[in-house]
Amino acid sequence: MATIKDVAKLAGVSVSTVSRVLNASGYVEKNTEAKVMAAIKQLNYQPSQIARGLVSKKTKTFGLILPDITNPFFPELARGAEDEAGKQGYNIMLCNSDWDVAKEKMYLNLLSEKRVDGIILVGSRMHEQYLAPWINDAAPVVLLDRTSQLDIHSICTNNKLGGFLATKHLLEQNYRRIAHITGPATSPSAQQRLLGYQKALEEYGLSLDMTLVCEGDFRISGGATGMRRLLSLKNVPDAVFCGNDLMAVGALEVLQEAGLKVPEDIALVGYDGIDLSKYVHPKLTTVIQPTYEMGVMAVQLIIESLTGQNTVYRHLELDPILKVRDSSIRRKTIDNS
Amino acid sequence: MATIKDVAKLAGVSVSTVSRVLNASGYVEKNTEAKVMAAIKQLNYQPSQIARGLVSKKTKTFGLILPDITNPFFPELARGAEDEAGKQGYNIMLCNSDWDVAKEKMYLNLLSEKRVDGIILVGSRMHEQYLAPWINDAAPVVLLDRTSQLDIHSICTNNKLGGFLATKHLLEQNYRRIAHITGPATSPSAQQRLLGYQKALEEYGLSLDMTLVCEGDFRISGGATGMRRLLSLKNVPDAVFCGNDLMAVGALEVLQEAGLKVPEDIALVGYDGIDLSKYVHPKLTTVIQPTYEMGVMAVQLIIESLTGQNTVYRHLELDPILKVRDSSIRRKTIDNS
DNA sequence: CTGAAAGCGCTTACAG
DNA sequence: CTGAAAGCGCTTACAG
The missing domain is CATH 3.40.50.2300 (Response regulator)
Structure with a gap:
């Protein structure tokens, strides 16, 4: 790989001059520039960003x-x-x-x-x-x-607003037994979405029922597991707010396998607005980021x-x-x- | 940001010695090494991969x-x-x-x-x-x-094999009027899949009907456009091999909007094996890469x-x-x- | 307008 | 076992 020295030698100038035409800095005679450009072309010279980085610190x-x-x-x-x-x-x-x-x-x-x-x-x-x-x-x-x-x-x-909007929407649609499959407990986003969920319930005068809240993992499998647990409850929820779309897709699969209809039997809301949410059936209500x-x-x-x-x-x-x-x-x- | 010089100075040794402990190359006295390590730690020194790269060419x-x-x-x-x-x-x-x-x-x-x-x-x-x-x-x-x-x-x-497998599968399932929504004509993969499609038809003694082949773009929208064109034919296909899953999803949407059932009215096969193919309804037959x-x-x-x-x-x-x-x-x- | 020199932060022989 | 010197491929003052 050609270096600036090679270019300088071929063009019959100093490396300083080559550097000048490379960076269009300082004066350089038209004629000299032409010679340098020709040498660059002939050698297929590409300046090393490594060397440049060493001096420029960028x-x-x-x-x-x-x-x-x-x-x-x-x-x-x-x-x-x-x-x-x-x-x-x-x-x-x-x-x-x-x-x-x-x-x-x-x-x-x-x-x-x-x-x-x-x-x-x-x-x-x-x-x-x-x-x-x-x-x-x-x-x-x-x-x-x-x-x-x-x-x-x-x-x-x-995220708190997002969780609130999702839950409030379900409440406005007259769902009342609303479960929440959260993200991992360690996730700050998951925590905030949970807070939003709680806030919406409060606003409607509903008390928080912790049997309706289960921890997921933001993955399809976690949504499926959570949904299965919710279905095993004596008092099954009528709607589920999933902490993200992926878990909603997992939940949806479990519901379909169980022969339950969405949203007739159980409504579903996701979170994120990933492409997939538009292409499952039924199309998923979600909170778009x-x-x-x-x-x-x-x-x-x-x-x-x-x-x-x-x-x-x-x-x-x-x-x-x-x-x-x-x-x-x-x-x-x-x-x- | 500390340099190797700073480390050398603090440890009271030369840069060569610091370099030796950094690279575990050559001999260095236990005691010296300890001093160098201490200096590295104290200065929170991280060797510059830029400088290293300049000499190592890596x-x-x-x-x-x-x-x-x-x-x-x-x-x-x-x-x-x-x-x-x-x-x-x-x-x-x-x-x-x-x-x-x-x-x-x-x-x-x-x-x-x-x-x-x-x-x-x-x-x-x-x-x-x-x-x-x-x-x-x-x-x-x-x-x-x-x-x-x-x-x-x-x-x-x-890709030719993939196109062949997809089409042969449809033929084995007794579909006979099989359309193909291809990828962009400039895509070598798309060209090969088309060849596989043709080969399978030939093997079943079916002649290639170019009205059943339309060019897509490997995107959802292209699949939708292609499917609409196929539905406008006087003689609608009974199956469509889509050049990739994304186009199959687009085609599926158009079919559902048109009130047609998959696979009862028209069968669909995709290509790629992206996650999405598992989560649309019905689940998409595909060729997994x-x-x-x-x-x-x-x-x-x-x-x-x-x-x-x-x-x-x-x-x-x-x-x-x-x-x-x-x-x-x-x-x-x-x-x- | 152009060149020689120093320096960026390292490693690699070469002495000692 | 350790240090001084040269060099990687550039840019940036500094002279001229």
Whole structure:
């Protein structure tokens, strides 16, 4: 692979001059420039970003640590980040953490050693104390889908509002025995959605029945397991708010196998607004998150930090949107059985 | 950020010595080592992979260029590549090309300037002549989901076999008027699946009816458009082999809106084996590709090239597997209407 | 307008 | 067992 020296030699100039035409910095005679360009072309020369990075202290690369790209929630987010990064001349390094704090730490270290210009950390369950060392470190970090007390950027959606909207919708549709399959208890988002669920029940003067709340795992299998447990109750719910769409799909399968109709027998609401929610039958009512935008905004926040336009740490909160579809259509009367 | 010099100064030794303990190379006295380790810890020192890369000519990074991570076929593949790369100490740089040759070239250049140790190029429609400059270049390239006459690694599945299996299955189920919604005409995979479709028809002594073949785009919308066109025919097909699952989902929606039943009125077969195919109703018969494995193998091929274990270019072909589900269940008799 | 020199943060021979 | 020097491929002042 040709180096700047090779180009200089072939063009009969110094490396300084080649560097100048490469960076369009300083004056260089038209004629000299032409010679240099010709040499570059002839040698098929590509400047090494490694060498450049060593002096500029910039790698034009961001790290993106997310739980699992095969989980349909994350590709949208990754795409948003990549599109925005690409627009600004950055590449994205993708890391799957599987919600594993040890893996997150490993990747955080790796990315830091590779001197990425910024890191987007999605859905981390890491304790604040472990996060702290990364603050005010070389590369700005932005937390996605989680908040923090620390001086660090964060973007999340209002999960409590989302849980509230989902549950209130079911209440408005005259469902009254509303169960909730939550995400993992360790997930802050899951906790907030649960709070929203409780708030909506309270607002309707309904007391919280903990037998109707079961912990899931944000995966299809967890939704199925939860639904089976709910069906085994002596007093089966008439509606289920699932902590995410994937679990709603699992719940839906169990209901269909049990010969129950959605929403006639049991209504279902999901969360996230992944594509899949539109293509199951019946189409799933869900709470849509601005997933792609979160990826875009994360990159924008980092770039703002980098260019010094923004010296204050931002904690952004976006509002989710309730999307009513077929799985929760209106009941005419309240069923008080 | 602390450098090796800072560590050396604090430990009261030379940078050479610090480098030795960092790399566990050469002899270093126990006592000296302890002092160095202490300094590293105290300064929270992380060696710069940029500086290391400049001398070692290795970045421990691979580039992964794929059409679109939000297309459900690709996350599996990306995950396979990332898992295997991570195991071997490499990171993955993710790039979305949108099937756009110009974007592919741009990323190829960018990744090359960043001196990645290898590049995985997925589903490229680039002409051989444009690909040629990347061969025997610094970083090994492996083509995924496409073949090449060039001296370059490639991994693909036997798409002709896949198309054949899908169509033969429908024929065995006594469907006779079988349409095919293809992928884009420019896609080699789409072309091969079409050939498989033709071969199966021939084997059953059926002649190819071009009014039953329409070009799609591998997206939901293209499947919907294709299905609408097929329904407008005077002589409607009794089964449709869709070039991928996404188009099958689009076709399914159109059929349901038209009040037609699958598979009673029209049978449907997809391709790829994406998760979604299991969760639509009815569950979609499909041809499963070993997507995750392809990602893993691509990384393995690159690493073999890098370690010189493998000097010959490999063209691997994997076999897809027919997965029969509800959307194409048996008809009792041949419908000769 | 152009070149020589120093330096980015490391590793790798080479002495000692 | 340890240190000084050269070099990886660039950019950035500094002279001229």
